[in-house]
Amino acid sequence: MTSMPSWRLEVTCDDDQMSSEDQIAVPCDDKRPASRCNVSNLSFKEVEEWLDRHHEIAADYFLQKVDITFINRWLMTHGFLSIREYISSRRNSDTLVISDEQSPVEKTSGYFSDGPELTTSRHLKSKKFLRQNFARSKKKNVFRNSEPISQSADSPTHARRNSLRDFRRFLSLPSRSIHILNLLIESKVRIPRLPSKGVESKRELRFLNERQFFLESVQEIAHDLDVKSLTQKIITNLAVLLDSDCASLYVIEGPKNRRMLVSKVFDVHCGAGIFLPGSGKDDEIKVPWGTGIIGHVANTGETVNLRDTNEDPRYNDEVDKIRGYRTDTLLCMPIRNADDEIIGVAQVLNKNLQNSEQQFTEEDEKLAKAYLEFCGIALTNARLFEMSQKEYERNRSLLEVVHDLFEEQTSLEKVILKIMQRAQRLVKCERAAVLLLHEGADSENVKFSRTFELTSSPFIPFSPEISSVSSTKPEISSGLLRFAKRVAATGEVLNITDPKKIPEGSGRYIRSLLCMPIRDRDYKIIGVATIINRTDGLVFDENDEQLFKAFTLFCGLGINNTLMYSELEKAMARQKVAIEVISYHATAAPKDIKKLLSRHLSEAKVLQLTSLKFDDFSLTSDEMIIASIQMFRDLGLLSRFKIDETVLCLFLTTVRKNYRNISYHNWRHAFNVAQVMFAILMNCGLNSILADLEILGMMVGCLCHDLDHRGTNNAFQQKSGSALALLYGNKATMEQHHFNHAVMILSSEGHNIFATLSPDEYSRVMNILKNAILATDLSTYFQLRSRFFTLVDNVEYRWEEEEHREVLKSMLMTACDLGACTKPWPIQQKVAKLVTDEFFDQGDKEKLQLKIQPQALMDREKKHELPQMQVTWIDTICLPLYKALSKVNAGFMEMVEGAVGNRDKWKTLASQRANLINGNAKIYSKDTAV
Structure with missing residues (x-):
């Protein structure tokens, strides 16, 4: 037997008649008054010799301290119980009875030799009885490691943790059930859990035939292609295999620069700062890359085996506090695929052995490593299956996109509106925008001819009544416009993952943004597509990028086809106009x-x-x-x-x-x-x-x-x-x-x-x-005249x-086009008559062909209002222009004077018309006839 470090034991006893040899580590009887005994430093061999001389005391001590699982293992190791009888007794009763015929215990010498009374009628303790014994035993001194620890010396929190840990080790029930109970009570998280009977069966098989248990565990995970279900099976088998309280498994997800460790099942302590359930989809736990023990193992590929987690600065007891649980020993190992790449991390907590080993051994590491090799294969298959499912869903969604885009190609606005609606539903974002490049724009001078933005719900069906922002000049926010210009200039994909909010004005913020170029069939950039703010609050990931990239490819084809259809319509219209021109x-x-x-x-x-x-x-x-x-x-x-x-x-x-x-x-x-x-x-x-x-x-x-x-x-x-x-x-x-x-x-x-x-x-x-x-x-004139008036009024012009x-x-072109209003009155009057006739012809067409009411100046029925309309025309359109030109050169004053004279004539005529209408008189003169 290997030598052990010396123990320093302290016991209470009042037996004054015992020799110094007998006063070593003798448990006291509760009925005897307590007194302090001698304290000695003994080797393990000396303790063993003392126990051999005091069989009754040793047997009584172990019956109080050893749990039923250890007793069952001892019986199996010494061959006192057949496998069939053992399983039958475990299934049918919590109490195990050994008859005289079955047990040769009375013939053995050792710690469990208790005479005929034990072998003929002594029952192994039931779980209820063991719990009662545990409660009584806590009244006595507890032994831990090499120093005596009394309840009075412990803090309440420490005592509670020790009690929970000892209680966990004392019971033969699966320790996971205690953890889950604490989790449900304290965290109020509903989680799936395997029935305790299944776990018990696995534990029994593991102690009966470890080889068979290992094979069945491998077979069990080999046929499961659901990552979440597979994770549950792996952590259960791993905890049973290494005889530990519980286990956890984290898989690596995300691109290389944004990798995370994700647990599909909230069942374990992660040993690092985490995002608790509710922060991600399906209540996943996410550990930042390189954080804590799990992050260290994932990053380095090293195995971490801790005897005391509190001594490791990487350990974080955040989940322990939530669950009211204490983690002492920990084994954390990487999971690799067939290419020796790390795809996940497995972790087991709190070794349950009751012998001198207080941590996971090298044998445990070898056993876990062997099992995790099969887990790596199973996880790889499950991830491949998951990827194929996502690919199927992606392809199905893209087929719907193709159907939407090519169903309607007669209107660019409708096509782009469908694009933005489909993008919102496909990638689940708050907003979508499409910006079309100006035809003559290049990478150095990016200009957008039209912009569209959709902020409606992504889950409503397509409706032509939904309005979108559309203009010849961009009305998009400056922040979004800056990103779009950058993508249009470089042709690169832009994924904004900075958690800091980017203000857009009007109380809106950009939390995440994915911006990609739209290309035509010749791979030429014709626009930019942008999606903004994922609805779940996360950033756009690699899967979103791939999906949106394929989406923009089809969008480019749809927009290109629509533009080509529009060009075809224009070509046909051009041909029609040309034929009209040629014929005339x-x-x-x-x-x-x-x-x-x-x-x-x-x-x-x-x-x-x-x-x-x-x-x-x-x-x-x-x-x-x-x-x-x-x-x-x-x-x-x-x-x-x-x-x-x-x-x-x-x-x-x-x-x-x-x-x-x-x-x-x-x-x-x-x-x-x-x-x-x-x-x-x-x-x-x-x-x-x-x-x-x-x-x-x-x-x-x-x-x-x-x-x-x-x-x-x-x-x-x-x-x-x-x-x-x-x-x-x-x-x-x-x-x-x-x-x-x-x-x-x-x-x-x-x-x-x-x-x-x-x-x-x-x-x-x-x-x-x-x-x-x-x-x-005239619309051009109105756009430019304020600029011209400012230049001449402030004498700021530099020709x-x-x-x-x-x-x-x-301004000169407009002045010449309107020059008739400055000519002598007879010419002005005649020109006005020609203009009025043409306007009235258009008004007649609007009434007859378009069935609409024309403007007053084109309505033949309002001919009597012409003089007043001419006054307004000269005052608001003509005179301000000629007065501004006269400030450039005095020669324009002649035109100003001509316009003023005609205005006065029209004003007089308007007054006469008003008098005629009010007096209901019919007086005509050369000047009143227009």
């Missing part, structure tokens, strides 16, 4: 050009082309073409840019033919606008401000600014859903068409008056031409700066 217009014939060039007109001064009071109706159609050539000549544009007069004449004639025969927006109006621009350039000192190329572009812009006008405005195109609206969209519909029509004429053979320009000049003049035509849209010049050119 034709280029000028060569003989018409020769005829025009053979005619001679006087100089511009004689024709009063330089006058701001030029009579708009003084020239015929052919004379207006010759006058246009003369203006180009007088401005020096023919010589400066070497423009052939024949080419210019052909261009102007074709432009004339491409104006429709409508009341106002016709060839005469185009010429009159060009004449006003010519007069301004000649009288208001702008030749020194504008470059020759700018003057050329603006003059051509004036002549082409209303090409192929239909007699209806932009609003009518949108209301009627015309081909022009479909082709050019909602912004400056007619103006875009006018510019494209001018480009078409310039591209026709023999019509390119810019042919002699250098490539750089050609590009610049085309840009000037486009801006000039688009500036005639050498490109931005200031662009604003000035836009």
Whole structure:
């Protein structure tokens, strides 16, 4: 027998007649008065010899202290009970009886030799009796390790823990049941638990035939593919295999930079700071990587075997306090897969051996290591099965995405709304956003043409009534816009996992964000998809990234197809418009050009082309073409840019033919606008401000600014859903068409008056031409005029700066387009009549075709309100512009005075109309007839 360290025993006894030899570690009888006996330092051999000489005392001591499990093991070890009888007795009764015929105990010498009384009628203690003995035994001194520990010396908490630990070791019931009871009472956590009978059967089999138990344990876990159920089986088998109170198992989850140790079953002490149940899905326990004993084992792969957990600084007793439990001994080992990679950590607590070993031995480590190799295989299979299930669900969800996206491709808004709704349901997030890149944007200059954001519930079905943020300029928060631009520029996936909240304004915060580029079939980035704030409060993990990546792939295809469908519709609309144009217009014939060039007109001064009071109706159609050539000549544009007069004449004639025969927006109006621009350039000192190329572009812009006008405005195109609206969209519909029509004429053979320009000049003049035509849209005027008014009012303009010049050119185009309101009253009155007729024609179409009530200025039934509407028009639109221009150059005062004079005329006429209506009189004059 191996030698043991010396014991220092202290006992109470009043037997004065005993020798010093007999006074060593003799338990006292309760009936005898207590006294302090001698204290000696003895070796294990001396104690053993003393016990051999006092059989009765030794047997009485062990009957009080040894639990029934140890007795059963002792009986099996010495062969006094067959396996069948042992199992039968354990199943049928808590009391084990040994008959005279069965037991040769009386013939043995040792600690359990108690004479005929024991062998014939002594019953092994029942559990109830053992509990009573345990309660009585606690009144005496308790022995622990090498020092005596009395109850009076212990703190209440320490005594309670010692009692719980001793009580746990005293009972033969599965120790796990005590832990679970404490957990249910103190933590109020409902957890699954195997029946105690199953655990008892396993313990019995483990002591009967350890080899058979090991094989059955391996078989049991080999057929389970559910991680949670498998974890429960592993920890149960591991606790029984190592004869410990309980066990725990943690699997490694998450990407390498965000790994966590996750326990599927809340059954154990983890020895580290944890996220308690309720903080994650399905009440999982999560241990941060590298934290505590479990984190250390997972990180290093080392085995940790502790005899006293309190001596290890890595140990945390957080769960012990919750469960009212004390952990003394601990064995923690890694679980590896077939590739020797650590996939989890197993831990067993509190060895139950009653011999001199007080911790898990090397044999325990070898046994656990052998079993954990099979556990690694089983866990790997279960994780693979779990991954295959997730992959199946992912594929099923993506098929639903494909169905949604390709079901509706006629509207980009509907497709993107479906995308965001599906993203919310798929990844379970609070918000989703899609930002589409501007067509000309690049990685250095990221611009978004349209933005969409959905903040509704992800669980409601698709409904077209759900509103989304959609605009030509981004309305998304600055924080989200910054992330989206970064992803669009780099093409990388952005996953914000910083727990710090990012404010967005309006009381909203970004707690987690996943942002990915949307690519078309050519792998070109066309937008950015973003999901914000997981509904469970966690960050987006690797599984979310993979799912959202596949999702954005299909989204890119869906958006690309929708855009292609839209382009196809535009192409068809363009074709329809082209057919209409071709059927209505034709280029000028060569003989018409020769005829025009053979005619001679006087100089511009004689024709009063330089006058701001030029009579708009003084020239015929052919004379207006010759006058246009003369203006180009007088401005020096023919010589400066070497423009052939024949080419210019052909261009102007074709432009004339491409104006429709409508009341106002016709060839005469185009010429009159060009004449006003010519007069301004000649009288208001702008030749020194504008470059020759700018003057050329603006003059051509004036002549082409209303090409192929239909007699209806932009609003009518949108209301009627015309081909022009479909082709050019909602912004400056007619103006875009006018510019494209001018480009078409310039591209026709023999019509390119810019042919002699250098490539750089050609590009610049085309840009000037486009801006000039688009500036005639009043919405552009309203956008820019406040900027222009500020510049001139504060004398902040610097015409050498490109931005200031662009604003000035836009204002000049509007001033020329509205120039009729500054002409003498007879001209103004006649022009107003033409404009009114065209407006009334549109109002009639709105009533008859669109079944809507037109605006007052287009309603024929409100013709009597025209004078007052003209007063309002001049006061709010015209006069502020001409007054601002007069601050740039005094030459514009003539236009201001003309507008003021016409305003007064209209105001007088409005008063007369009011008097006529109020007096119900019918008096007509030349001035009142409009």
